[in-house]
Amino acid sequence: MDIFTLLLALGVGAAFFVVLRRLAVLEQELRRVESLVVRLGERESRFVAPASADAPDAADAVPSAEPEAPPPPPARAIAAAARPAAQMAPAPRAMRAPPSVNLESLIGGRLPIWIGGAALVLAGFFLVRYSIESGLLGPGTRTMLAALFGAALIGASEAARRFPATAEDPRVAQVLAGAGIASLYGTLYMAAALYHLISPLTAFVAVVIVTATAMGLALRHGPPTAVMALIGGFAAPLVAGFDAAGIGPLLVYLGLFIAALFGLAIHRGWGWLALAASVAGFGWVNFLIAALPGRGGDLSAVGAFTMLLAVCASAALPATGTHNRWLRLAPLVAGFVQLLALAPSLEFGALAWSFYLVLAAAALFLSWRQSLYLPAALAALGFLLVLETLALIQPERSATPLAAAVASVLFAVSGHLLASRGRSWAVLALGGTAGPLLVAHACAPALLAPEAWGMLELLAAAACAHLAWRVRSEVGDPTLTAASLVTALLVALGLAQFLPGAWLALPLALVLLGLAGWARVARAPALFALPALPYVAALIAAALPLAELAKLIATSLAGDPLPYLAIPALRDLFPALALPTAALLGIMPDPRQLGRARRLIGSLAIGVGILLVYVLAKQILTITTPEHFASLGFVERALLSQACLASGWYLLRSGRFMSLGRVLFGLGLFRIAWFDLLLLNPAIVPQGVGAVPLLNAAVVHAVTAALWLWTVARIPAHRVGGALLTVVALLVTVRQATHGDMLTGPVGTLENGGYSAALLGLALFWLWRGITAGVYDLRIAGLALLTLVTFKVFLVDAAALDGMLRILSFLALGVVLIGISWAYSRFLARPATPASDAEAAVDG
DSSP: OHHHHHHHHHHHHHHHHHHHHHHHHHHHHHHHHHHHHHHHHHHHHHHHSOOOTTOTTHHHHSOTTSOOOOOOOHHHHHHHHHSOHHHHSOOOOOOOOOOOOOHHHIIIIIHHHHHHHHHHHHHHHHHHHHHHHHTOSOHHHHHHHHHHHHHHHHHHHHHHHHSHHHHTOHHHHHHHHHHHHHHHHHHHHIIIIISOOSOHHHHHHHHHHHHHHHHHHHHHHOHHHHHHHHHHHHHHHHHHOTTSSOHHHHHHHHHHHHHHHHHHHHHHTOHHHHHHHHHHHHHHHHHHHHHOTTOHHHHHHHHHHHHHHHHHHHHHHHHTTOOOHHHHHHHHHHHHHHHHHHTTTTTTOHHHHHHHHHHHHHHHHHHHHOGGGHHHHHHHHHHHHHHHHHHHTSSOOSSHHHHHHHHHHHHHHHHHHTGGGOHHHHHHHHHHHHHHHHHHHHHOGGGSOHHHHHHHHHHHHHHHHHHHHHTTTOTTOHHHHHHHHHHHHHHHHHHHTTSOGGGTHHHHHHHHHHHHHHHHHHOOGGGGGTTHHHHHHHHHHTHHHHHHHHHHHHHHHTTOSOGGGGOOOHHHHHHHHHHHHHHHHHHTTSTTTTGGGHHHHHHHHHHHHHHHHHHHHHHHHOOOSHHHHHHHHHHHHHHHHHHHHHHHHHHHHHTSSHHHHHHHHHHHHHHIIIIIIIITOTTTSOOBOOSSSSSSHHHHHHHHHHHHHHHHOOSHHHHHHHHHHHHHHHHHHHHHHHHTTBOOSOOOHHHHHHHHHHHHHHHHHHHHHHHHHTOHHHHHHHHHHHHHHHHHIIIIIGGGOOHHHHHHHHHHHHHHHHHHHHHHHHHHHSOOOHHHHHHHHHHO
8 A cells, every 4th residue: 555655645746736836827827817908998998088177188188199089970979968977987897806826715725626636535545445454345346446436536527527516617627537547546556466356467458548548538637637647657567567568568568658648748738748758767767777687688678768768758848848958958868878877788789889879860860950959969979988988998899899980970970061050060070080089099909900090090180170171260269279189189199100109209299380380370369379288298298208307407406426327318308308399499489379378388398408408418528437527527517507608698689589598598597506606616526627727617617607697787687697707707717826727625825815816906997997987886896895805804814914914915905995095086076977977876
């Protein structure tokens, strides 16, 4: 009895909800019609009423847009004048207020009748139960009485439709018919499941007859009876045992029943009924998939039923007047999901693929007829890729390659032919052309030889390139960008099949150049960003060489004197990085290339290029031993730094590639500060610089670096750096003159005095040049350096001298300082020229 009670409650609840909703809509429409009738009556009375003494200008009140009524004949006019005005006015019509939906009408007018119907069903149920518990009647008699009770309720519903007292309220007949159908379903449940009075096949046939009767009554009585037929029809196989007569007859019954429900829904315009039938049908599919594991033959029939259900539901829902696009798409998507769940049970065989391909073809056909179904076609393409992936990872995949090829042709051909209709068709074209091929290549590369994969991918690339060429004039269309990108991907993979694995960067470099050229031809802004993608792919493919380069840089920055030993093998490094980096740097002169990613990707390419040049430069001297480093380490480092400074200086002076120029120039200065002055200072770490005074590596290196800074001089920091490097050059000159090739060793008295003399001379030169040329920065630098030299002489040099040397040093310093003060005071006393004032104001 539990199943019967559940079915009864569901049926009554669903019928109650549907009828309430339909009645509410009907009452709203009636209320609108009655209000419209009231307004029309008021307008008519305003035109019929005559003018009175109180309204002498009543004629003026009549809107000019209304046509004037013809004058009455004389006799009627006289009779009308003899009657008082009150009798002239038409009697107002009594309008009944439209019924309102409130708690009173709901409880008093709607609920009782449906509760009464449920009470009738429960009365029969409890009557049978009472007879069972009391032992008054046998099983056969009880079943017969229950059947007679249901038939009597159905007969009473027909009588209620004809009896004058109840004919005006169709709900009475609806309640009686619904209660009768529910009683008959309960009777069959008792006869088959409880008492086993009839065989399962007989019970199934009887349920079909009851369901057909219910659908016939639904045409006469409306939605409540249709709901009862829906519930009973789908629950009928459970009464007799769903596999009692086999899965084939069950599916035939379900198919015929759902078709009948679709027909009823189309005839009456009940979209909810078609949707409910579809949901129940897919519910049965899920139930059978779970209940029939390992039964391939039965599951094949379930797959065919799923395919037909999805197609028929997609055709039936629009015919019922359903306008919600997602509801109309739902059956197709649900069908693909069910077939995807069913495919493993069918071992991804030809039958499973045939179901999918037929349903995919139906989705494409519906999309061709009406664009509303395009999302379902896109979903079909997505499910194709998932199904293909799952099938190709199986050990047995005999039918999958051919099925994937057919599906690819199906989507690709339809997509390319209809690509002019919109973006969704273009997506189908690109996805159908590239998707199945790429999935097959990734999941089962052993299916074909590499050359065969390459030819197929190049052919697919040609199809996608043709689509890109067709839409090249639509510069803002994402289809152009997508087609170009898919073409590039297929070309890169296709060319890679004909090359060794170490040369993967070659097709990526070719694709990069091709995308850059295509962007210049099409002149679409979005295309200029695409060359960044193959370069990023090349960097990802070269992850191991890049990791080794990063290790090399870390070793070098840590102060390792022999970084050459950490350089990766050139045969692994350059094929992977040099070609794409050179290609990217080659397109950089066009400022449109790389789009918004220009700064980021350009910086990466410049960084990789500098690393490659560094690796090549390290191959010249190949410093591999400490002895080799002591003799040539400083020379090699100075040459590398000078190369960075010179190239950066040239770019900054020429005004081209300013960002690259700043990077190179800054890198050269960083190398001098980090390596030459801090980590590997030749005054601390033994390194040969040359034995010739002035013309040695240390002096030339420092002087040249200072000259680069003084001559570029674009910002104050450049001038400050030039001044500091000039001081370093003088110190290095004195150090080398006193120590020779190796700069290590203690500072002697002569060397210390040489530092003071050289710095004092430089300070005097800067003061003289600043005064004569009117350069404010040089004057300040000279004064600052002079102050430092003075403190050095008093605090350091004087402490190391005795006797006459100390006296002479202080005497010379005093004379020099007095002379400098006298000359500088005369300079300050001069009247300033406008130019010098302006310069001082700017520099200050």
